[in-house]
Amino acid sequence: MTKTPETNALNRRQWLAAGLGASAALSPLASLAQGDKYPSRPITLVVPFPPGGSVDVMARTYSEPLSRLLGVPIVVDNRPGAGGSIGSQYVARAKADGYTLVVSSQSSHLANPLVQPNLGYDPIKDFESIAILGRQPNVLVVHPSVPVNNFAEFVAYVKARPGQLNFCSAGAGSMGQLNVELLQLSTGIKGTHIPYKGGSGLITAILSNEVQFQLDNLVTVMSHIQAGKLRALAVASPTRIAQLPDVPTFAELGQPSLNLTSWTGIAAPANTPAAVVQLLHKSLREVATSAAMQETLKQRGVIAPEEMTPAAFEKMMTDRLALYGDVVKRANVKPE
Numbered sequence: 001m002t003k004t005p006e007t008n009a010l011n012r013r014q015w016l017a018a019g020l021g022a023s024a025a026l027s028p029l030a031s032l033a034q035g036d037k038y039p040s041r042p043i044t045l046v047v048p049f050p051p052g053g054s055v056d057v058m059a060r061t062y063s064e065p066l067s068r069l070l071g072v073p074i075v076v077d078n079r080p081g082a083g084g085s086i087g088s089q090y091v092a093r094a095k096a097d098g099y100t101l102v103v104s105s106q107s108s109h110l111a112n113p114l115v116q117p118n119l120g121y122d123p124i125k126d127f128e129s130i131a132i133l134g135r136q137p138n139v140l141v142v143h144p145s146v147p148v149n150n151f152a153e154f155v156a157y158v159k160a161r162p163g164q165l166n167f168c169s170a171g172a173g174s175m176g177q178l179n180v181e182l183l184q185l186s187t188g189i190k191g192t193h194i195p196y197k198g199g200s201g202l203i204t205a206i207l208s209n210e211v212q213f214q215l216d217n218l219v220t221v222m223s224h225i226q227a228g229k230l231r232a233l234a235v236a237s238p239t240r241i242a243q244l245p246d247v248p249t250f251a252e253l254g255q256p257s258l259n260l261t262s263w264t265g266i267a268a269p270a271n272t273p274a275a276v277v278q279l280l281h282k283s284l285r286e287v288a289t290s291a292a293m294q295e296t297l298k299q300r301g302v303i304a305p306e307e308m309t310p311a312a313f314e315k316m317m318t319d320r321l322a323l324y325g326d327v328v329k330r331a332n333v334k335p336e
Contacts, residue, residue: 038098038276042073045266046102048087050080054219058133058264059103061296065287083171084108085119092121096269098276104129104267106175110320114328115173115335123321127267128277129313131284132305134297135261137237138179139218139247141230143209151233151253154213158189166211167191168202172336175262176202176216178324181331183215186255195336206230217262219301236260237303260320261303265313277310 045063049055056078063074079087088108094100102108109123121127140151146165148154158165169176172195184190194211196202203220205211207229214221215236222243224230232247236259240249250258266284268277287293288305297304308316327333 038279039070039072041099042075043070043098044075044077044100046087046091046100047076047078048080048084048090048102048108049078049105051078054136054217055084055103055105055107055264057300058302061293061300062133062266062284062287065290065293066283069283069286082116083112083174085112085116085121088112088123089120091267091269092126094269096271096273098268098272098280101130101266101268101280102127103133104265106262106320109267109317110324111173111175111178114178114321114325115333117335124314124318126270128270128272129310129317130266130268130277131281131288131310132308132313133264133266133284133288134305135263135303136301137218137235137241137261137303138215139221139225139232139236139244140183140213140215140234141206141221141225141232142213143206143211144229144231145209146212146231148233149231151248154233155187155189158191158213159187162190163192165191165213166194167213167215168194168196168205168211169214169216170202171195171197173328173333176214177333178327179215179258179260180213181333182324182327183258185327185330186257222301234258243301257323263316281310 045059047056047059059076063076067074079090081087084105084107088102088104091100091102104127109127113119113123142148142154146154146157148157167180169180174195177193177195180191180193191213194205196205202214202216203224206214207224218235218241221230225232225244232244234250234253235241235244235247236250240247250256266280268280285307294304
């Protein structure tokens with residue numbers, strides 16, 4: 001379902017950028033054929049990961065209030081496999097009518113497209129990025145046996161021992177590996193990558209000192225940091241984390257390129273009508289900015305999403321693909 005210039009006489013993204021800033025009095029469905037009503041039946045929200053994971057939890061957190069707002073059921077459909085690729089490919093090939101959406105993430109729409117050959121979809125050309133649901137801070141942690149107390153000491157320690165310290169990720173080519181590869185390219189350090197299958201193995205590995213450091217989602221290790229079982233050296237976040245007030249951001253440490261949060265969003269198949277994309281965007285923003293959702297996200301350690309138009313969302317993804325694409329090439333990252 002590749003986008004084509006014939007889809008709209010007016011460039012769709014220019015239309016969206018203009019439409020999202022227009023008066024609220026203008027109907028977001030004005031460009032739909034007369035008599036059409038969207039939505040008029042249940043919407044399927046595909047989660048390309050198993051139930052219970054962070055992407056699934058985010059989908060279910062939004063599905064109920066979004067359903068109430070739109071007046072139709074939102075059916076969460078888990079289609080896991082291949083690091084999110086199976087479910088994402090399913091949506092890329094679905095009818096572009098706004099009734100089949102996917103919860104996008106850096107795994108399915110960034111890491112996989114960069115490292116997996118013959119993926120079956122393009123994260124930009126085959127989707128309409130609609131809205132950010134939330135951002136997750138990342139954190140650099142070390143096992144307490146590593147005799148460092150801050151980021152500068154960590155860099156010096158690892159530099160003096162190239163290849164001697166292990167780091168873990170959820171698999172070859174996963175975001176956990178790409179984040180550390182970017183760290184290594186930015187600082188000149190060199191560790192040894194130990195890939196695991198899924199998040200639970202990562203925690204066991206670093207708590208047991210099988211690996212010595214990790215740069216991945218904060219939420220998975222926060223309790224262990226607070227218990228003193230892991231030491232946090234830096235966070236990728238717009239500001240310091242309230243629960244870790246003494247841990248600086250990468251930007252504070254002079255490493256702005258590392259200060260990148262993970263994101264979760266919603267996307268539709270390419271060529272979904274621009275008015276449908278706009279309506280979904282505005283509805284998701286209404287849910288995201290509600291007091292109830294803001295509190296829920298805060299309790300879960302998720303950064304509430306900033307205002308980001310579909311066009312800006314796509315640009316952010318394009319920029320990230322370019323950045324991490326360079327990392328994949330320079331670090332010679334290969335899939336399993």
